[in-house]
Amino acid sequence: MQLFDVYPLNNITITKAKGSYVWDDQGEQYLDLYGGHAVISIGHTHPHWVKRIEEQLNKIAFYSNSIKIPLQVQLAEKLGKVSGKEDYQLFLCNSGAEANENALKLASFHTGRKKVVAFSKAFHGRTSLAVSVTDNKNYVAPVNETDNVIFLPFNDEKALEACFKKQGDEISSVIIEGIQGVGGINVAEVSFLKKIRSLCDQYGAVYIADSVQCGYGRSGKFFSHDFAGVNADIYSMAKGMGNGFPIGGIIIAPHIKPKHFQLGTTFGGNHLACAAALAVLEVMEEEKLLGNAVMVGKYLREELEKIEEIENVRGRGLMIGFDVPEEIKDLKKNLLLNQKIFTGEAKPNVIRLLPSLALKKRDAEHFIEAVKEEIEKMKSA
Numbered sequence: 001m002q003l004f005d006v007y008p009l010n011n012i013t014i015t016k017a018k019g020s021y022v023w024d025d026q027g028e029q030y031l032d033l034y035g036g037h038a039v040i041s042i043g044h045t046h047p048h049w050v051k052r053i054e055e056q057l058n059k060i061a062f063y064s065n066s067i068k069i070p071l072q073v074q075l076a077e078k079l080g081k082v083s084g085k086e087d088y089q090l091f092l093c094n095s096g097a098e099a100n101e102n103a104l105k106l107a108s109f110h111t112g113r114k115k116v117v118a119f120s121k122a123f124h125g126r127t128s129l130a131v132s133v134t135d136n137k138n139y140v141a142p143v144n145e146t147d148n149v150i151f152l153p154f155n156d157e158k159a160l161e162a163c164f165k166k167q168g169d170e171i172s173s174v175i176i177e178g179i180q181g182v183g184g185i186n187v188a189e190v191s192f193l194k195k196i197r198s199l200c201d202q203y204g205a206v207y208i209a210d211s212v213q214c215g216y217g218r219s220g221k222f223f224s225h226d227f228a229g230v231n232a233d234i235y236s237m238a239k240g241m242g243n244g245f246p247i248g249g250i251i252i253a254p255h256i257k258p259k260h261f262q263l264g265t266t267f268g269g270n271h272l273a274c275a276a277a278l279a280v281l282e283v284m285e286e287e288k289l290l291g292n293a294v295m296v297g298k299y300l301r302e303e304l305e306k307i308e309e310i311e312n313v314r315g316r317g318l319m320i321g322f323d324v325p326e327e328i329k330d331l332k333k334n335l336l337l338n339q340k341i342f343t344g345e346a347k348p349n350v351i352r353l354l355p356s357l358a359l360k361k362r363d364a365e366h367f368i369e370a371v372k373e374e375i376e377k378m379k380s381a
């Protein structure tokens, strides 16, 4: 049997990982500023994370949600504390798409309405509802097409107001990434998020903060939406939540009440996933990783801004993007090939940095030097 070929691949086989580094099967070392697509939050194979998963594996890995799982309660308590959303309720699942799927569905159950507002360049996942609010026709199969989704320009308060004025009583929810990831690191403006909050309040709609990529400390705050100083009704999470162990979830404001069987999952919240997620939060607190993301992220942005060949440095914390003009379009490829540094990208010309939140300053310094060196080489070629 062959693999179903859905992604173009780098010709590299990674066999070992530690902190912000990975090694291939030839023993070559790479600096990982991509974090396996923003997944590695506390660093690859962190010893506390490995130990907690190992210990749990030797006790029980899985049982269904038909019994009490105290680890879920511990995770909810810890997450409430670390995120500052102690009065929220936690529902666990397995991925980012699934988290958004459940968020959108719950909002519709809650309001009894069908319409959803989403924004240009949004990415919310590949499953049915999640992909229907994703602004990329290539990902949307005919079966996912729906008239229930209204796409509006990102950060356009007037368009949002006009939309609510016209059909506010039909809108179930507004879904927005605090910082668009796949869309190219576009930061939602504080005033825009406040406007979403006030319109949702006025018209009885649910504000869904997709925090799958920009959440879990990546921006330097636990949720990047928190920069606006207003709460969303539902936050969706995944990626950094398990540091590579598959787990996702939504946290739900207290005014949205649960009803038996509206949401459900077989694997979500299993013992092993909860142990991994608890380990992540424990390390985040212990090693003060949000502070590190602020500090190292600030250094990276400031140094990148000084490099005149690259444009529009943007982002928050350790979620950073910049535009690569045509003359140096091979920068990402050359960083990997010559400097052994993984970075992320967004089409057509954006480099995305999504490293572990434990990235050391000296690794950030090394990256800046490597970028300068590769740009010089391309200019003099």
Ligand SMILES: Cc1ncc(COP(=O)(O)O)c(C=O)c1O
Residues within 6 Å of the ligand: 095, 096, 097, 098, 100, 123, 124, 125, 126, 177, 181, 182, 210, 211, 212, 213, 214, 238, 239
């Ligand atoms: C903002 C955002 N939402 C949702 C998803 C989907 O997450 P998953 O791939 O875990 O389904 C992603 C994945 O890149 C994402 O960036």
